[in-house]
Amino acid sequence: MGRTTQPVLAGLVTALVGFASSFAIVLAGLRAVGADPRQAASGLLALCVAAGVTAIWLGLWRRMPISIAWSTPGAALLVSTGTVEGGFAAAVGAFVVCGLLIAITGLFAPLGRWIAAIPQPLAAAMLAGVLLELCVAPARALAEVPLMAVPVVLTWALLSRFAKAWAMPAALVVAVVAIALDGADGLDGAALAPVVEPTVPQWSLPAMVSIAFPLYLVTMASQNVPGMAVLAGYGYRPALPGILVGTGLGSAAAAPLGGHAVNLAAITAALAAGPDAHPDPGRRWIASVTAGATMIALGLGAGLATALVLASPPVLIEGVAGLALLGALGSAVTTAIADPTRREAAVVTFAVTASGVTIAGIGAAFWGLLAGAFMLLLHRRRPAGDESADREPAEVAVGAR
Template sequence: MAKSPTFTTAHQPPGQSRLDSRPIVAGIVTALVGFTSSFAVVLAGLRAVGASPEQAASGLLALTVAVGLGVLWLAWRSKVPVTLAWSTPGAALLATSGAVDGGWPAAVGAFLATGVLIAMTGLVPALGRLMARIPATLAQAMLAGVLLQLCLAPFKALGTVPLFIAPVILCWLLMMKLAPRWSVPAALLVALAVIGISLAAGGSSPGDGEILPGLAWTAPAFSLQAMAGIALPLFVVTMASQNVPGVAVLRSFGYDTPWRPAMLVTGAGTAAAAGFGAHAVNLAALSAALAAGEEAGPDRHRRWVAGFTSGFAYLVLAAFSAALVALVTAAPAGMLEAVAGLALLGTLAGAVSAALADPEDRIAPAVTFLMAASGLAFAGIGSAFWALAAGLAVRLVLKPHSPGAAGLPGCTSARRVRGFGLRGPVR
């Protein structure tokens, strides 16, 4: 039997709430914002770890379908406006990791392992407690270091393709002033327009066969380098930057997240779609507020419809994923990374702020940040792993008696969302 969300505010009369179209509109907007603001990051990440254009298109399609189906199930069963997304910080991590030993099949194996770890977090409370002991400042510092190179891309592109990227940056800046939520989608539309004009001027166009959605299966391979360099950092980043904040967003609007079902659905969805190139599915964080907030209508009992509708919207968007991949693949060099960098500027700013929030604990996060940003690869393992290891070592030397963080949802009797730097509701 599904549990009703916990809140005290009275809801609208049933006849009025059921005629309200705002939950449906909010669900469509949630999917549009979530998809358009970060699909460029996903493509950049998959290509960086060895995916061909066809495999990257398959990965985006598999992610979109997994997100849509997962949201439909969770929202319907829980009657809570829970929404899902792909791991945008995780995709940024991939974009800076580069190819690992074993190539694309090894990366697919790491995606599969990530899905298993996410599912186990819902099944095994001890794993959640272990994850929550990773200091929030180090997790955020690692994320900030990973994001740095990608966030530099828009400004580097100004020196190579200024006529292409300048309109995109100006549109993003203007929309940040007028409607921040739509800044990245608007910048993407300008980028697509610029790419289209460039293709038309050059007399070329994307191939007809490339605009039809299709899945490309890759048998996973497993290597120590991929597990340490991709799977573990991807798991940490996804939990710290997506799943735990997603719980906090829902709680700030008076809803309890169905933690165990959500981890099982997202973990199983990631594992099932990994062979098709999907890197990680998780709870939505920032876009979750669109489905759980006032935009979804005054009746809190009916806001789950917004989450449910977003699932349908994602399935519709899946049909256009291949066409978008074909278009951005034809873009000038650096254009895709530039759009991805603009999409992640806000995430970078938040990660840096969280990493350095404690004035008595800044050296270890600084080391973690610099190590992650350096791009150091040793023994075939990327900088994200070594950054976290170095930060933990420095913190152990400087603060040997520091207590661990509190547990993840479902790991304590009070079911509190703490650890990973969450000190209050996230709006």
């Protein structure tokens, strides 16, 4: 009995942790690019259904624990980008293009190689710049709404030490209690029925450059690649092209309903692929299929989740989202500065991206990547023998003592 239910329970935990730890980031991102409350709720539902259906299909087809999630770094990118020319309809058009690019990557191998050719420090620095705004939100929440934020942050800090997988869900529960005690009048009229709000895509060059390309890049580099690494770590090596085609088409299908992108799960993938899901690796696919079904069920409550977010102080929800992204920020910063020869270019990428500037209607993520690439090209022809330029500041300081 225990062995039979073990992968089912692991799948339930996988979906609950994935949903609770980052749905606030998704809603914040959709609202930032112009979605109204109904469109945001519809987008969350669409993402849950797309991720769930794709996970069920891949799990049954490959008989492997292939967990699917929405692009959390992509949602953070939307927060930092803000509204583009054409509003939410233009953002939806960019979501469609992003999904098609992911699917094409699976069909067209050279495109995958081109993306892999983007220097990893620059891609990581761009992601770090995107995440920074949300990751400083917990500090702002502690200053602006301390009575609500302190219990949330303390809960997260304690459980991140003793039960890391439950740190974010527990912090969210504490946030819900704090919102209720504060008097969440916005929950009185919350819609319990699923919200489906189609948006006709519009095509705008600024939206393509500000949203579609950066969203595609961070989804590939920060979700699909690490997701494959997690699966490989547990002995699973599914064919990546089929996964990319499935998640890309799923993303494109969810876009007209407001969903931005789905992809391989990276953080929660271990919950379904690890030995805790089942001692027999051949039975762990049941966990990912169960997680997919649970995600669809959780999506039915997207309207209530949206009402909860709207009823709370914005800085509190941003703070909860920031706590969920601190680990991703740390990993991105570490990768960005690991190579001393590319560190300066990575820092430029990070600084420009984090600035949030919009030039010619195009967001900071694109300009940050462009500025970093320029710095790499500029320093590539450094005169031979000029070793002092490559010395680290700490080394120069030590030599001067």
